Structure formats: C-alpha cells, structure tokens
Amino acid sequence: xxxxxxxxxxxxTEGAIVQxxxxxxxxxxNGLFWYQQHAGEAPTxxxxxxLDGLEEKxxxxxxxxxxxxxxxxxxxxxxxxxxxxxxxxxxxxDYQLIWGAGTKLIIKP
Amino acid sequence: xxxxxxxxxxxITKTGKRIMLECSQTKGHDRMYxxxxxxxxxxxxxxxxxxxxxxxxxEISDGYxxxxxxxxxxxxxxxxxxxxxTALYFCATSDPQTGENTGELFFGEGSRLTVL
Numbered sequence: 001x002x003x004x005x006x007x008x009x010x011x012x013t014e015g016a017i018v019q020x021x022x023x024x025x026x027x028x029x030n031g032l033f034w035y036q037q038h039a040g041e042a043p044t045x046x047x048x049x050x051l052d053g054l055e056e057k058x059x060x061x062x063x064x065x066x067x068x069x070x071x072x073x074x075x076x077x078x079x080x081x082x083x084x085x086x087x088x089x090x091x092x093x094d095y096q097l098i099w100g101a102g103t104k105l106i107i108k109p
Numbered sequence: 110x111x112x113x114x115x116x117x118x119x120x121i122t123k124t125g126k127r128i129m130l131e132c133s134q135t136k137g138h139d140r141m142y143x144x145x146x147x148x149x150x151x152x153x154x155x156x157x158x159x160x161x162x163x164x165x166x167x168e169i170s171d172g173y174x175x176x177x178x179x180x181x182x183x184x185x186x187x188x189x190x191x192x193x194x195t196a197l198y199f200c201a202t203s204d205p206q207t208g209e210n211t212g213e214l215f216f217g218e219g220s221r222l223t224v225l
Contacts, residue, residue, distance in 0.1 A: 004151065031206070033213060042113075042199060042216035043152075050211075087152070091212070094205070095140065095159075099151030 002026045004100035006088050011106045016078050020103045022071045022088035030094070034062050034073045035087040037102065043087055047073065075105075083107045112136045115200050115217035123225050128187040130220045132200030140203045141183040142214065143167075143175060145196040152199070158183055190224040197221050 003025045012018040024032070031050040035043035049055055049064035049071060061074040073086055085102040092098055113134045122128055132141065143155040154167030156175040164175060172194060176184045187194055198220045206212030 008149075031211065033211075035214075040219070042218050043214075044216070045211075045213040048211040048213060089152075091206075095157065095203075095212070097152075097154070097214070099153075101149055101151050 002092065002098045004088055004090060004098055006086075006100040006103045008101070009104045009106065011108060012075075012078055014078055014080060014107055014109050017074065017076050018078060018105065020073045020075070020086050020088075020105065022073070022100060024069050024071070024088070024090045024098070024100075026090050026092045026098055028092035029066060030091045032062075032064055032071050033089045033091070033097070034060075034071075035089065036084050037087055038084045046086075078107050080107050080109070111218060113200060113202055113215055113217040115198075115220045117220060118218060119221045121223045121225065122190055124191055126190050126224075128190050128222065130185045130198055130200075130222070132183045132185070132217055134181050134183075134200075134202045134215075134217075136202050136215055137180075138202035138204055138215070139180060140205065141177070142201045142203070143173075143183070143185045144199045144201060145169070146199060146219075147196050155185065155198075187222075187224075190222075192224045195222060195224045 006022045034046040037043040047062035059076045087102045088100040089097045142157045144152045158177045174186045200217040201214040
C-alpha cells in the first residue's frame, strides 16, 4: 500500500533547530513536497525535492534519500510564527499526491 | 485578493441538504483539484480537472460531484449531505510539472462544512 509517516506532534524552543522526519512507501516517485499549514488556514508550499540531497531555502532546508524512502525538513532559528503543521507529500506520477497526516510543531519561548 | 478563492468559508447544514462549494482562481492554471482534510488524516483528493472538458474522480468521490464551468471556476457539490462529510474542504490549482516548474499546489483558504 501507499503510506507516508511523520510524527504527530513535536515541541521546540524559540531560536533552536528542529528536524521533522518523513518516511514513505509509494508505488512510484516523482518528487516530494513539504507544505506549511497554520491552524485554520491553507497549506502553503515550502520545498520540493526530486533528487537525493539537501535543498536550502533561507531558514528552511529539506533533505531526500530516495533509496531509504526518507526526507526531513530542517527549520533553523525557530520563531514563534513557525508554530504550524508541516505536511509531507509524495507525488507518485504526473499529478497524484500521497499526503502524510502532518506534524504539528509547537514553539515555546 | 487571494489567487484562489473559495465560497462559502463556513457552512452549517442539515443531513440531506444539497450543498455547493465554489472555487475561482486568477492564476491561469488549467489544473484544479478538490481535497478534503480531516483531523489526523492526510489530505484526500475528491475530484480533479485538467481542463474544462476533463473531469476525473479522485480517491473519495462517492457522494460528491463537480462542475468545471470555466478555466477559472471549479465547483464541488454534495447532492445529499451526511454527517461524515463534515470536514475542511480545499480547492487547489497547479501547473503541470515541467522543467523548473515543480507543479506545486496553490490552495484556496478552505471551506469548513458542518453537516448536522
């Protein structure tokens, strides 16, 4: 079956670094996305990986290992506004996305 | 103004009623989607459309129908609403993945539907 696993909830401290993991088992692979979703709002695109390695975008980085079916999202210099859910999704063909249930990140002062 | 707009943003209705959720976009994308989001579950695709004449069922289309009135408009209908259709519904658009374009989704603000 197709499956995306990520932790349900994580807590971190303002100014620190946090890593959110995502493991996947899908019939195909055509890219992995991370989205941020604040409570009651729409998901917004954060990052995209299709090749192995690290993609850096400001305070956020995303890593992919296709052989291990594994990705992580790294958030540095955490700010209170980073409190949100982070959604991992794998595209297994032209358009079909398989979504994880999301990781709720709580930032404490 | 938002690039992808959904109406209504909130709706409470009763079992058996017909409900329509509307979506319009100014991004010029051909591809449009309807998803539902439930607590503890990933987003699930209800229907998708790659152009005005192309409508396709997603993984959970039973109990729903759609209409693509124009490139910019894609409506979702619940013909006879039931309580387990209570959820947060999102419309999304995208370009196809080509070259530098990741094909990421652009979401509307969401429509929260409660069926009593």
